[in-house]
Amino acid sequence: xxxxxxxxxxxxxxxxWQTQPAGTGVQDALERAIAAIAGHPVRxxxxxxTDTGVHAxxxxxxxxxxxKRPQNAWVRGVNAHLPPAVAVLWSHPVEDDFHARFxxxxxxxxxxxxxxxxxPALQLHRAGWHPLPLDLRAMREAAALLQGEHDFSxxxxxxxxxxxxxxxxxxxxxxVDRGIVVFGFEANAFLHHMVRNIxxxxxxxxxxxRPVAWMREVLEARDRTRAAPTFAPQGLYLTRIDYDARFxxxxxxxxPFNSRP
Numbered sequence: 001x002x003x004x005x006x007x008x009x010x011x012x013x014x015x016x017w018q019t020q021p022a023g024t025g026v027q028d029a030l031e032r033a034i035a036a037i038a039g040h041p042v043r044x045x046x047x048x049x050t051d052t053g054v055h056a057x058x059x060x061x062x063x064x065x066x067x068k069r070p071q072n073a074w075v076r077g078v079n080a081h082l083p084p085a086v087a088v089l090w091s092h093p094v095e096d097d098f099h100a101r102f103x104x105x106x107x108x109x110x111x112x113x114x115x116x117x118x119x120p121a122l123q124l125h126r127a128g129w130h131p132l133p134l135d136l137r138a139m140r141e142a143a144a145l146l147q148g149e150h151d152f153s154x155x156x157x158x159x160x161x162x163x164x165x166x167x168x169x170x171x172x173x174x175x176v177d178r179g180i181v182v183f184g185f186e187a188n189a190f191l192h193h194m195v196r197n198i199x200x201x202x203x204x205x206x207x208x209x210r211p212v213a214w215m216r217e218v219l220e221a222r223d224r225t226r227a228a229p230t231f232a233p234q235g236l237y238l239t240r241i242d243y244d245a246r247f248x249x250x251x252x253x254x255x256p257f258n259s260r261p
Contacts, residue, residue: 001064001065001066001068001093002062002063002064002093002094002095002096002098003062003063003064003065003074003091003092003093003094004060004061004062004091004092004093004094004098004100004247004249005030005060005061005062005063005074005078005088005090005091005092006058006059006060006088006089006090006091006092006249006250006252007026007030007056007059007060007061007086007087007088007089008055008056008057008058008059008086008087008089009026009055009056009059009085009086009087010055010085010086010125011026011050011051011052011053011054011055011056011085011233012053012055012085012125012234013083013085014026014029014052014085015052016049016050016051016052016054017046017048017049017050017056017059018049019031026050026056026059026086027044027046027061029082029083029086030044030061030078030082030086030088031043031044031063032081033078033079033080033081033082034063034065034074034078036078036081037067037069037073037074037077037078037081038065038067038069039067040065040066040067042063042064042065043063043064044061044062044063045061045062045063045099045100045101046059046060046061046100046101047059047060047061047100047101047104047107047238047241048101048104048107048190048238048241050236050238051192051193051233051236052233053125053232053233053234053236054233054236054237054238055126055236055237055238056237056238057237057238057239057240057253058108058238058239058240058241058252058253059238059241060100060104060241060243060249061100062094062098062099062100071091071092071093074088074091075088075089075090075091089252090250090252092248092249092250094247094248094249095247098247100241103243103244103247104189104241104242104243105188105242105243105244106170106186106187106188106240106241106242107186107187107188107189107190107238107240107241107242108171108184108185108186108238108239108240108241108242108253109184109185109186109190109195109236109237109238109239110182110183110184110185110236110237110239111128111182111183111185111195111196111199111231111235111236111237112126112127112128112177112180112181112182112183112235112237113127113128113129113130113180113181113182113183113199113203113235114127114128114129114130114179114180114181115129115130115131115133115134115179115180115181116129116131116179117131117132118131119131124234125234126234126235127180127234127235128199128231128232128234128235129232130203130207132207133207134181134203134206134207135205135206135207135208136174136176136181136206138205138206138208138212139174139202139203139205139206140173140174141212142201142202142205142212142214142215143172143173143174143183143198143202143215144172145212145215145216145219146169146172146198146215146219147169147170147171147172148168148169149166149167149168149169150166150167150169150219151165151166151219151222152165152166152167152169152191152194152219153165153222153223153224154197154218154219154221154222154223154224154226154227155191155193155194155197155198155201155218155224155227156191156192156193156194156197156224157191157192157193157194157197157224157230158224159192160191160192160193161192162189162191162192165191165222167187167188167189167190167191167194168187168188169185169186169187170186170187170188171184171185171186171187172184172185172198173185174202183195183198183199183202185198186240193230195236196230196231196232196233196236197224197227197228197230197231199231199235200227200228200229200230200231201214201215201218201227201228202215203228203231204228210228239253240253241253
C-alpha cells in the first residue's frame with residue numbers, strides 16, 4: 001500500500017529535507033517515526049527537497065508499507081514519535097502510480113523579508129532581513145521579466161542535479177503583508193537555490209544597486225556568476241504542491257502564520 005502524507009516543519013534545526021548520515025534531515029525524523037508505527041523500515045519520497053533552515057507548510061511525501069493501520073495512525077501515531085518542529089497534517093492512501101515528486105504539477109514558495117533598519121529578534125529564524133529601503137515597484141517590474149518558460153541557469157546552484165534548467169515560472173509576485181515584503185513564486189519545478197537566487201537579485205534591484213533591466217540580462221546570460229549572491233534561507237517557505245484531482249489528496253497549503261487568506 002502506498003500512503004501520501006501532508007507535512008509541515010520548521011527547518012531551523014534540520015540540515016534540510018534530505019536524509020543525512022548523522023540522521024539530521026527532516027526525512028530522517030519522519031522515517032524513524034513512520035517505522036515505529038509501521039513496524040518496518042520505510043523510505044520516503046518528497047515533492048520538493050528543502051535546504052538547511054528552509055521551512056515547509058505544505059510538503060507532500062509518500063511511502064510504501066505492508067502494515068495495515070487506521071489512517072489516523074499515520075497522523076497522530078506518527079506525530080507522537082516526531083520532534084516538535086515536524087508534524088504530519090494528513091494521510092491518504094494513493095494508487096501505486098502516484099509519486100510525490102513526479103506526479104506534482106506545480107510547486108509554490110514564499111520568501112518573507114523583514115525590511116527595516118533594526119534586525120529581527122522574534123522572527124530571527126522565520127524571515128530574511130534587509131536594513132535599507134526597497135523599491136517595491138522596481139522589484140515587481142523585475143519579477144515580471146522572469147515569468148514564463150526560460151532557461152534559469154543564472155539562478156541555479158552548482159550542486160543542482162536537475163536534468164534541465166528550463167522551467168516555467170507561472171507567478172513571480174512582490175507584495176507587502178503587515179510590513180513584511182513577501183515574494184511569491186509558482187512553477188512547474190524549481191532548480192536548487194533558484195528562489196533564493198532570484199530573491200537576491202530582486203533585492204539588488206529594490207535597493208537601487210541594479211536597474212530593472214539588469215534582471216533580463218542576468219536571465220539571458222545563463223551564467224550563475226552574473227546574478228546576486230544566494231539569499232539567506234530563513235525566510236523561505238514551501239507553501240503548496242498541486243496534483244491532479246484524480247489522486248484525491250486533501251487541499252492544503254497556506255501562507256506563513258496564516259497572515260493572509
